[in-house]
Amino acid sequence: MSSVPPKVTRDSGMLFMGSKSRPVVEDTPIDLNIPDNYVAHTLKTQKALPPVTWDHWWRELNWLNVAILSLTPLLGAVGAFYTKLRWETCLFAIAYYYVTGLGITAGYHRLWAHRSYNASKPLQYILAAAGAGAVQGSIKWWSRGHRAHHRYTDTDLDPYNAHKGLLWSHIGWMIVKPRRKPGVADVSDLTKNPVVRWQHRYYIPLMLFMALVLPTIVPWLCWGDARGGYVYAGLLRLCFVHHSTFCVNSLAHWLGETPFDDKHTPRDHVLTALVTIGEGYHNFHHQFPMDYRNAIRWYQYDPTKWVIWACQQIGLASHLKVFPDNEVRKGQLTMQLKRLRQTQEKLAWPSDSNDLPIVSWDTFQEQAQKRPLILVAGFIHDVSDFTEEHPGGAHLLIKMIGKDATTAFFGGVYDHSNAAHNLLAMKRVGVLDGGHPHGTDEKSVPPSQRLKIARYNEIGSAYSSAAYSDGEGLLN
Ligand SMILES: [Zn+2]
Ligand SMILES: [Zn+2]
Numbered sequence: 001m002s003s004v005p006p007k008v009t010r011d012s013g014m015l016f017m018g019s020k021s022r023p024v025v026e027d028t029p030i031d032l033n034i035p036d037n038y039v040a041h042t043l044k045t046q047k048a049l050p051p052v053t054w055d056h057w058w059r060e061l062n063w064l065n066v067a068i069l070s071l072t073p074l075l076g077a078v079g080a081f082y083t084k085l086r087w088e089t090c091l092f093a094i095a096y097y098y099v100t101g102l103g104i105t106a107g108y109h110r111l112w113a114h115r116s117y118n119a120s121k122p123l124q125y126i127l128a129a130a131g132a133g134a135v136q137g138s139i140k141w142w143s144r145g146h147r148a149h150h151r152y153t154d155t156d157l158d159p160y161n162a163h164k165g166l167l168w169s170h171i172g173w174m175i176v177k178p179r180r181k182p183g184v185a186d187v188s189d190l191t192k193n194p195v196v197r198w199q200h201r202y203y204i205p206l207m208l209f210m211a212l213v214l215p216t217i218v219p220w221l222c223w224g225d226a227r228g229g230y231v232y233a234g235l236l237r238l239c240f241v242h243h244s245t246f247c248v249n250s251l252a253h254w255l256g257e258t259p260f261d262d263k264h265t266p267r268d269h270v271l272t273a274l275v276t277i278g279e280g281y282h283n284f285h286h287q288f289p290m291d292y293r294n295a296i297r298w299y300q301y302d303p304t305k306w307v308i309w310a311c312q313q314i315g316l317a318s319h320l321k322v323f324p325d326n327e328v329r330k331g332q333l334t335m336q337l338k339r340l341r342q343t344q345e346k347l348a349w350p351s352d353s354n355d356l357p358i359v360s361w362d363t364f365q366e367q368a369q370k371r372p373l374i375l376v377a378g379f380i381h382d383v384s385d386f387t388e389e390h391p392g393g394a395h396l397l398i399k400m401i402g403k404d405a406t407t408a409f410f411g412g413v414y415d416h417s418n419a420a421h422n423l424l425a426m427k428r429v430g431v432l433d434g435g436h437p438h439g440t441d442e443k444s445v446p447p448s449q450r451l452k453i454a455r456y457n458e459i460g461s462a463y464s465s466a467a468y469s470d471g472e473g474l475l476n
Contacts, residue, residue: 029186039183043156048180065174068135073239079231088223093233096133096215098303100241101277103130104142105304109279112190113143116292116321117308123316124195131199133210134241138200140190147185149249150289153264157183162253162265170243170250211238247275252282260287260331262338270301278302287331288323296328341453350425350446353379359430368402373429375404377443380430386423410443418447425449 035041052060107127110116119127128139136142145159152158159182160169190196199206212234219229256269266286273280273294278301281294295302311317356379359367364380367373372383374397387394392414400408409416409424416424425446442450 027188029188031184031186034184039152039155039157042183046180048156049177051179052176060177061175062177069171069175069242072235072242076231076235076239079227079235083227083231085232086219086223086225086228089219089225089228089232092219092229093215093237096233097237097240097244098277099130100133100210100237101244102304102307103127103132104134104136104241104245105277105279106307107131108136108139108142109146110292110304110308112139112193112196113146114289115189116290117312117317118319119311120316120318121195123311124193125198128195128199129206129210132203132206133214133238134245135207135211135238136242136245138203139196140187140200143190144185144187145182147187148182150286151185152183153266153286155183156180160249162249166250166254169253170246173249244276247272248279248282252276252280256280256283258283259335260284260328262335273301278304278306284328288328290321291323292320293322337453344453348426349449351428353431356428356431358433360433364430364432365402372397372401374400374402375432375435376406376409376424377441378432378435379425379428379444380432381424381427382429383427386427406443422446422448 049060103126107119107124108131111119111124111127131139131142149158149160154161154163156179159178160173162169165172212230215233215237216226216230219233220226251272252267252269253265254267255272256267258267260283264286266282268281268283270280272282278294279285281296281300281302284291284296285294292308293302293305295305308317308320312320359380364373364375372387374381374383383390383397387397390397396408396413408414409421
């Protein structure tokens with residue numbers, strides 16, 4: 001805790017949404033005093049704009065974004081039609097796609113929105129400039145929205161709520177005026193950062209220079225292809241960077257697996273990783289957002305992670321955050337168990353001693369006169385539909401009718417397979433009084449049930465000795 005009193009300033013209207021005359025404590029996080037029921041309360045009380053309808057739809061659009069997002073591909077496509085692509089320009093455009101894309105993924109996203117590592121000043125300036133070339137708003141604006149996305153994922157306080165459809169989370173949320181403000185998210189750490197402030201202040205000239213001027217100048221000076229540079233490395237490259245990033249909000253919340261948690265929409269998929277410079281392991285990312293990695297396996301495609309790691313090797317980055325592997329694997333195990341449980345629930349299981357009638361030895365003998373009943377490990381089994389199927393021959397079963405075949409079954413005559421034991425358990429019809437099987441006796445638990453998945457509130461219920469008794473005669 002700092003003993004220095006926090007600095008009090010006037011609200012500039014940038015840091016806070018509130019009244020301009022209200023004094024503001026700059027060091028106080030904006031979400032410090034929100035109510036405990038903030039999400040429900042805000043969704044209930046804060047008025048949202050009505051859904052967009054066909055009447056006056058043009059009034060509901062953010063025309064600046066519409067212009068940027070439609071003119072870039074349009075001018076790029078027309079330009080490409082009339083401009084020959086030189087191989088030098090082609091390679092430069094691809095390289096510049098990665099530079100500006102990494103400005104977003106390694107800079108805006110993993111460094112500033114999530115603080116997943118520390119970057120030196122030179123690296124911060126490089127990332128801030130490169131990110132400006134991707135034309136996605138300033139670091140401060142972008143990170144504020146992204147922090148809200150993580151905090152309120154899949155709710156209406158998430159600016160790119162994936163539940164509103166693929167098109168909305170990809171681009172709709174930018175071209176339509178937002179229906180409500182994103183949920184509160186603190187960015188006071190960023191407003192104190194001189195590089196973030198510099199980028200925010202000079203965003204427009206920096207953005208124009210990095211997005212269009214620089215990619216025109218470099219091919220012009222190096223191999224005399226200003227027009228190709230403008231069209232391919234400027235416009236078309238920008239269009240690719242846009243949709244590459246947008247895929248993190250759309251595709252990464254729609255396509256793929258949920259190996260760490262399936263509570264929300266984020267998903268892992270190699271295709272998303274390929275088109276987003278490694279941001280496609282989004283299920284992992286939403287679980288462990290402060291981890292500098294998206295992909296945790298060496299063979300998974302996450303060039304952003306490799307670049308951050310390389311920056312560390314040359315002293316430009318430090319304190320790369322990694323979530324404890326033990327906790328990461330717990331998440332994976334939980335999901336694996338969940339899937340196994342679903343498989344388990346689709347199968348039919350034998351009755352246990354809680355569900356079966358308790359039968360005396362005399363009743364067992366009497367009933368065994370009428371149908372083929374065999375005792376194994378305390379359970380009475382009706383083998384009438386199996387006698388002829390028995391691989392060892394019907395005679396060995398018939399010999400055991402009305403008898404205890406436990407020893408013979410478990411190796412005395414033949415050491416039966418797991419499958420045989422599982423099948424036998426399906427033929428249970430009763431429990432012998434006084435010969436109660438219990439869970440600790442391996443012979444009374446078929447192999448398929450020894451590692452059965454039980455919920456925490458079910459543990460102890462299976463195979464308990466609390467079998468009910470209705471007296472006699474339920475074996476009919
Ligand atoms: Zn997400
Ligand atoms: Zn994120």
